[in-house]
Structures are given as structure tokens and as C-alpha cells.
Amino acid sequence: MLGLVLAAIIGITGPTHIAQYExxxxxxxxxxxxxxxxxxxxxAAVDMEFYAPDGSHGVLPCFYSGADSLWTAxxxxxxxxxxxxxxxxxEDEDFAADLDDITLRVAASEAKGFLRPRDAWTFxxxxxxxxxxxxxxxxxxxxxxxxxxxxxxxxxxxxxYNYDVMLPKLKEHGGNFTRMWMCSWxxxxxxxxxxxxxxxxxxxxxxxxxxxxxxxxxLELADSLGIKIMLCMNQGDVTxxxxxxxxxxxxxxYKNYLRYIVARWSYSPAIAAWExxxxxxxxxxxxxxxxIPATDIxxxxxxxxxxxxxxxPHGHMITTSISHRDIENLNNIPEIDFNQKHIYKxxxxxxxxxxxxxxxxxxxxxxxxxxxxWDWYKNFEEIADGLDMDFTRxxxxxxxxxxxxxxxxxxxxWFDSRGTDARIAEVRALSDQMLEAGEGSFEQLEVKVAGGxxxxxxxxxxxxxxxxxxxxKPIKTFSVVAGDHKTYRYKDLNILPNQDLIVTx
Numbered sequence: 001m002l003g004l005v006l007a008a009i010i011g012i013t014g015p016t017h018i019a020q021y022e023x024x025x026x027x028x029x030x031x032x033x034x035x036x037x038x039x040x041x042x043x044a045a046v047d048m049e050f051y052a053p054d055g056s057h058g059v060l061p062c063f064y065s066g067a068d069s070l071w072t073a074x075x076x077x078x079x080x081x082x083x084x085x086x087x088x089x090x091e092d093e094d095f096a097a098d099l100d101d102i103t104l105r106v107a108a109s110e111a112k113g114f115l116r117p118r119d120a121w122t123f124x125x126x127x128x129x130x131x132x133x134x135x136x137x138x139x140x141x142x143x144x145x146x147x148x149x150x151x152x153x154x155x156x157x158x159x160x161y162n163y164d165v166m167l168p169k170l171k172e173h174g175g176n177f178t179r180m181w182m183c184s185w186x187x188x189x190x191x192x193x194x195x196x197x198x199x200x201x202x203x204x205x206x207x208x209x210x211x212x213x214x215x216x217x218x219l220e221l222a223d224s225l226g227i228k229i230m231l232c233m234n235q236g237d238v239t240x241x242x243x244x245x246x247x248x249x250x251x252x253x254y255k256n257y258l259r260y261i262v263a264r265w266s267y268s269p270a271i272a273a274w275e276x277x278x279x280x281x282x283x284x285x286x287x288x289x290x291x292i293p294a295t296d297i298x299x300x301x302x303x304x305x306x307x308x309x310x311x312x313p314h315g316h317m318i319t320t321s322i323s324h325r326d327i328e329n330l331n332n333i334p335e336i337d338f339n340q341k342h343i344y345k346x347x348x349x350x351x352x353x354x355x356x357x358x359x360x361x362x363x364x365x366x367x368x369x370x371x372x373x374w375d376w377y378k379n380f381e382e383i384a385d386g387l388d389m390d391f392t393r394x395x396x397x398x399x400x401x402x403x404x405x406x407x408x409x410x411x412x413x414w415f416d417s418r419g420t421d422a423r424i425a426e427v428r429a430l431s432d433q434m435l436e437a438g439e440g441s442f443e444q445l446e447v448k449v450a451g452g453x454x455x456x457x458x459x460x461x462x463x464x465x466x467x468x469x470x471x472x473k474p475i476k477t478f479s480v481v482a483g484d485h486k487t488y489r490y491k492d493l494n495i496l497p498n499q500d501l502i503v504t505x
Contacts, residue, residue: 008033008097009089014073016104021111021126023076023267024104028062030069033091038064039206040256046071047088050313053081053106058313062087063263074267076314078126080108114314115228115272117337120364120402121442122435123272123317130440133177133228133272133405134395134428136421137369138166138412140186143196150379154413158198161413163218171225173421174428177405179230179368180218181278187215190235190257207260219268228272230319230368230405233261240283242292245300258308266314274308274316275368276301279323279342280330294328305335321368331361338404340366344374347390348470350397350407351455358402370394370407380414387411388420389498393468395427396500399434400455400466402442406431430464430502437462449478452495456480463488463505469495480505 014026028046035043046062062073077083085102088095113126122130141162146155155161170178182189185196189211193202201210222229235257244250265271277283280301284292305318317337320330324341331339339357343350350367357365372390373383380387391409398406406427415421434442438459447454449467452475456465463482469475475495480488488505495501 009087009099010069012087012099012102017107018077018104019107019111020080020109021076021078021113021269022109023074026073026075027065028071028073028087030071030089030097032069033096035091037206038069039260041259042093042252043091045090045093046073047090048073048075049086049088050075050104051084052077053079053083060266060313061259061263061311063260072264074264075104076114076267076269077104077106078113078314080106082106112269114269115317116315117317117364118404118440120358121404122440123404124440130435131176131228131404132399132431132435133408134399134424134431135170135175135177135227136409136412136415136424138163138170138178139181139232140183141166141197141199143185144198145196148376150377150381151414154417157413160416162199163221166412166416167218167221167225167227169416169421170424171227173423174425176226176428177228177230177272177408178222179232179275179408181232181234182215183232183234187211187218189215189260212264215265219265219270223268223270227270229270230273230275231265231271232275232278232321233258234278240277240280241286242296245292245296251300251303254304255307258304259311262308262312266312266316271316273319273337274312276304276318276320278321280320281322281325281327284327285325294330297327298329298333301330301336302333305333309335319366331357331363336363338364338366340368342369343367343394343407344369344371344410347372347394347397348453350394351401351453354398354401354403364402364404366403366405367394367398367407368405369410371410374410380411384418385498387414388418391415391420392423392427393500395424396466396468396502397453397455399427399431400444400457400464402444433462433504434459434464445483446481447478448481449475451475452478454478454480458482465503465505466500467495467503468500469497472497 008031010029012026012028015024018024033044038044048060050058060075062071065072083104086100089097115123118124122132124130142156142158146152184191188195189207319338321340354365372386394407443458445456447456451471453468467478476493477491
């Protein structure tokens with residue numbers, strides 16, 4: 001362990017040797033400062049500067065850990081070899097002290113590392129292995145009081161709908177990806193009371209300790225299960241009105257919020273991507289008579305995406321989401337790695353939506369939420385067949401089209417109660433076959449099917465075909481145009497209405 005002393009930095013303790021892609025956590029003690037709020041970087045900030053074995057350079061923000069001027073650095077090295085580290089302490093945005101000559105020796109490991117962009121079909125691990133996200137939304141744990149007239153009792157079941165149960169079950173079903181929210185009732189790190197969730201305790205501290213500890217735990221759990229998370233960073237105590245997007249004071253507050261999130265959790269390979277907003281177009285039109293100008297929303301995203309890209313030395317992907325209304329130029333922001341929207345009551349539109357947006361904006365497109373119905377207040381027992389059907393249909397439409405995360409269902413409690421979410425396993429199994437066959441390569445082929453939906457991809461030497469029948473008559477034939485003057489024809493079939501067929505050639 002290290003034990004060094006210099007000027008206003010009293011000392012640092014932490015590992016001197018660690019394996020690649022493991023968390024190295026350092027405790028840094030600073031002499032008592034004159035700051036008003038150590039969670040605000042304009043008052044006080046501690047950063048860990050590092051030089052990697054290949055000479056590349058980065059800066060990791062550290063977070064204030066509480067009394068006695070203790071700060072913490074959480075760093076995950078991605079290279080084998082020796083890192084050189086330096087601690088920098090600033091007050092009132094002026095240099096105050098530093099501590100250098102710290103080394104961290106990193107041994108090679110077989111861990112896969114972080115997820116990175118690869119192409120329209122897949123992400124990739126640092127190891128180079130291709131990845132496709134297969135899973136569902138698990139956006140929050142049970143709440144104390146739920147206002148759904150039909151699903152209230154189900155949604156309030158805290159013994160079932162908590163991440164300690166839901167994440168292992170997702171893993172058991174073959175899922176490797178999910179989406180979670182930070183909001184007023186789930187991981188509400190910036191909220192002090194009124195959580196509608198007994199997991200969190202009232203606190204006057206700048207960042208709520210109970211919410212911080214819960215997110216610490218859940219990320220460790222997800223990492224142990226190999227589940228990747230798109231973390232949606234809705235702020236719990238901030239009203240996203242026009243002032244939020246334009247006020248310099250509001251932007252400074254949000255940048256401090258981002259800085260804490262990156263400092264505390266960017267170390268984790270379980271985080272696949274940071275998501276700024278859930279359905280920012282609904283925020284835009286919260287007051288339909290006075291919508292927030294699209295230019296303000298896009299400019300805010302461009303500024304914050306650039307800031308987050310510079311802030312996060314672990315290089316997680318960045319995204320945001322809309323419900324159904326495009327926001328001018330939002331899809332063109334260079335620092336946003338993939339665009340996304342949510343599709344309900346229009347599952348058949350998923351393939352063309354993905355293809356259209358990718359053609360237009362030349363970056364991956366993701367359907368972060370998909371489903372047969374969006375209306376919270378409908379009786380799902382009356383539309384159960386449609387909900388169950390589209391649960392799998394949406395995933396297969398994504399699997400056979402160029403998106404790195406297959407469309408993820410909502411209504412996780414309801415699908416769990418029916419056992420529908422166990423169907424994730426069949427989609428994951430097929431996805432694994434595709435990735436293995438083509439080593440991450442996908443070539444879309446033409447399918448001809450009268451009256452139905454047909455998709456086919458070539459992965460290496462194998463061809464995979466998906467047919468869905470949305471009509472009221474059986475489908476008897478289809479053909480796949482495989483190129484090189486070769487066409488595969490299937491006859492005498494009997495694909496019934498609302499049924500599907502998967503074929504491997």
C-alpha cells in the first residue's frame with residue numbers, strides 16, 4: 001500500500017498492483033480546505049491524472065467521501081503495464097497542491113473490458129469480442145405507492161421487484177442488457193426526501209447517501225452477472241423547463257451532477273452507456289402551449305455530450321432518447337454514439353425505423369422501449385395476447401436488423417408475473433449463434449413472402465431467416481435471395497396468423 005505525504009495533500013492509500021479491468025480504489029486525504037461545498041468543482045476538486053503504458057493521457061475526477069477531507073478515486077485500467085499517476089487538488093478553480101510519482105502496475109487478465117461502438121449491428125468489448133444487447137427495461141424497483149389501477153398490487157411487491165431478484169432472473173433468462181433510471185424514486189442521488197420508495201432515507205447531504213449506496217450495490221451486482229446497463233440520468237429534484245436547458249447556473253449544477261456520477265461510477269464496465277434523458281421530447285412539450293425550443297434542447301445536448309466525453313476517462317458510450325417526436329439536429333451530435341427512440345403500438349414499424357435513421361444519420365439506432373401498448377391505465381388482461389406476441393416479435397425484428405441493442409420491452413413486472421420474459425432465452429440463444437457464425441459480421445438478404453414479414457441475414461457461412469405472419473391467413477411459401485444466383489424456396493408451410501418461424505440455412 002502507498003503512504004505518501006506532500007503539502008495540502010496529506011496522503012494517499014491504494015493498491016500498487018492490480019489486474020487489467022479491475023477497479024483500483026484510492027483514498028486521498030486533503031488538509032481542511034476553505035470550500036463551501038466540496039461537491040462543487042468550482043469550490044474544490046481532486047483529480048487523478050494518469051499516463052497509460054502506451055503514453056496516452058487521461059484525467060479521472062475524484063469524489064468527496066465525507067468527513068476529514070477524504071476523497072476517493074475509482075479507476076479501471078484498460079492496459080497491461082505500468083501507469084504513472086498524479087493527484088491534483090484545486091480550490092476556487094486554482095491549483096492548490098499535487099502529488100506525483102505514484103505508479104500502478106497492471107497485470108494482463110482475460111476480462112473483456114468496457115463496451116465500445118463497433119458498427120450498426122454490434123458493440124465490441126475492449127478485447128475485440130462483438131456484443132449485442134438482449135434484454136428488457138428494468139427501469140426501477142418497486143415503489144411504495146403505485147397509481148396503476150390494474151397493476152398496483154403487482155408493482156408494489158418489494159420482495160420480487162427489486163434488483164437483487166430481477167437481475168439474477170434476467171441473467172437466468174439469458175439477458176445481458178437492461179436499462180435503468182436515476183429519478184426521484186430510483187437511485188435519487190440528488191433528492192433529499194419524498195422518494196415514494198422505502199429503500200431511501202431522508203438526508204440533508206448534497207448527494208443522498210442511501211441512493212448512492214444503492215447504486216454502488218446494483219452496479220457491483222450487475223457486473224458480477226455480466227449484465228450491461230444503459231443508465232438514464234434523469235435528475236430527481238430538477239424541473240427540466242426552458243431554464244434548465246439555457247441557464248448557465250443550471251448548466252453548472254448539471255455538470256457537477258455529471259462529475260459526481262463519472263467520479264463514482266465510471267470505473268464500472270457494467271455501464272454500457274450514459275443516457276441523458278428519457279423521452280426528452282415529452283419534456284419539450286410538457287407545456288404544449290409553450291414548448292421548449294428545439295434549438296435549446298439540441299444545444300444543451302451538444303454541450304453536455306462534449307463535456308461528458310471529456311470528463312469520462314473510461315470512455316463509456318453516450319446517448320439520449322425521444323418518445324416519438326424528432327428534435328431538430330439532435331441526431332447529428334458527434335459525441336452521441338447512438339440515437340434512439342421508443343415505439344409503442346407500432347411494432348411493425350421497427351425494422352424500417354431502424355434502417356431509415358441509420359441511413360439518414362450514419363450512426364447506430366436503438367429502440368430503447370417497445371411494446372404493444374403504452375397506456376398505463378389499460379387493463380392488460382384484455383390485451384394479453386397482443387402484449388405477449390409483441391414482446392418477442394420486437395426483439396426478433398431487432399435481431400434481424402442493424403441495431404446493437406434489440407428493442408427492449410417495458411412492463412417488466414407484468415411480463416414476469418406471466419412468465420413471458422423467459423422468452424428472452426430463445427432470442428439470446430439465436431443471437432449467440434449469429435455472433436459465433438459470423439464473428440460479428442452481418443449481411444442483410446432479401447426475403448420474399450406474400451402477406452408476411454420476412455428478414456434474413458448471412459453470418460459467415462450461415463443464413464438465418466425470420467418470418468412473422470401479421471395477417472389473418474396462413475403463409476404457405478417464402479424465398480430468400482442469397483446472391484450468386486442462389487435462391488432458397490420454401491413451400492407447403494403453414495405459418496398461422498400471429499405466429500412466426502425461424503430457419504437456419
